[in-house]
Amino acid sequence: MRIGLITPDPGHPVLAATAALLAGDGHTVEVSDPRAGAAAAPAGAPADVYLLKARTASALELARELERRGAPVLNSAAATARCQDRTGMAGSARRAGLPFAATRTFEAAARLESAPGLPWPMVVKSRHSRKADLVARVDDPAGLRELASAWADEPVVVQAFAPNNGWDHKVWVVGDRVFAGLRRSELAPADGAPERCGVRLPDAWADLALRVGAAFDLDVYGVDFVDTGAAGPLIVDVNAFPGIRDQPGAPEALAALALDRAARAARLPAARGRRQSGVGRP
Structure with missing residues (x-):
């Protein structure tokens, strides 16, 4: 072939x-x-x-x-494009009944300073996923002013920061095969902790990762979970055809x-x- x-x-x-x-x-x-x-x-x-x-x-x-x-x-081209728009990603996930972080969209980061009802602390991300995009935790109005000044015209999404243990569960799916690792969250303080590969996922988490593929029509993809404790896993990102290194x-x-x-x-x-x-x- x-x-x-x-x-x-x-x-x-x-x-x-x-x-x-x-x-x-x-x-x-x-x-x-x-x-x-x-x-x-x-x-x-x-x-x-x-x-x-x-x-x-x-x-x-x-x-x-x-x-x-x-x-x-x-x-497919359509499924790949779908994962680049974090607003559409959140909508698709929540319509499918997946535990995805509640997401608000703003046309530009500059508009955040006057927006009512912002969650504190919160995570601000570029609406359009790409290399070197914006992903930052914001704890107070001073931090928001700094971010809004640096990224004034950037279309963004806002999600409430979900308390967690500081580790992202990185899950990669190839067809019906599920691979997993742990990586220190980019929103957590840097401590030099190494990435862990070959992590065993709970069966319910693996099943949830497979549901993501069905919801987004993906064959090869990554899912980022955070463990919120008693509230269970929360999906914070979906990526089409990630690196899948060292698996x-x-x-x-x-x-x-x-x-x-x-x-x-x-x-x-x-x-x-x-x-x-x-x-x-x-």
Whole structure:
């Protein structure tokens, strides 16, 4: 089979390991640099499946073009884009009955200073998720003035700070495989505590992570939980196709998922043909 990687960085550890596994089994791995947008699509037939490890506008343009030509893309362009808007993310999660942090949206951080009913302390984030975006805890009006001055025109969301033990539960899902680790929260005081990999999640938390995939139509994704104690886990972020670094078994799971989706896509035209001709009907 032909497996395509949509990424500007094919040397990323999880992609490189996945590509090596696929190539070792006789499959062809093709890399499409998304910086050219739809122009990076192959002139001939697309690959049997694509892994979308990029979130830029040009990457989404390329993914949409490949989908238009009938190629399955994991994750889809629509699902990837959905995870970049934290306002839409919160709405989708709460409509699905997921325990997601209550979220308010503001057109610009400068408007926070005059907003009524702000929770203290609170977490302020850029509305649009990207590298080097805003994620900060704000404890008082003085801190808010400082933040609003530095990020005046930035569209933001506000969430009440949920008391927790200072650790983020980082959960990565590949198909139906769940991997987990603990990372010191970026909102907690830095203490040099190392990240912990291979953490065992409670079954209910793992089930909750899988529900996120169904709600957002994601195949490869990350979920950030905080443990609020008696109130249980609270989802604070969802990411399409995160790094999944240092998770034993993740490349194998990703390779298996790609091959499974490619095989399923190859069977679909034949199945449609049988239904249209009446073959196979009782």
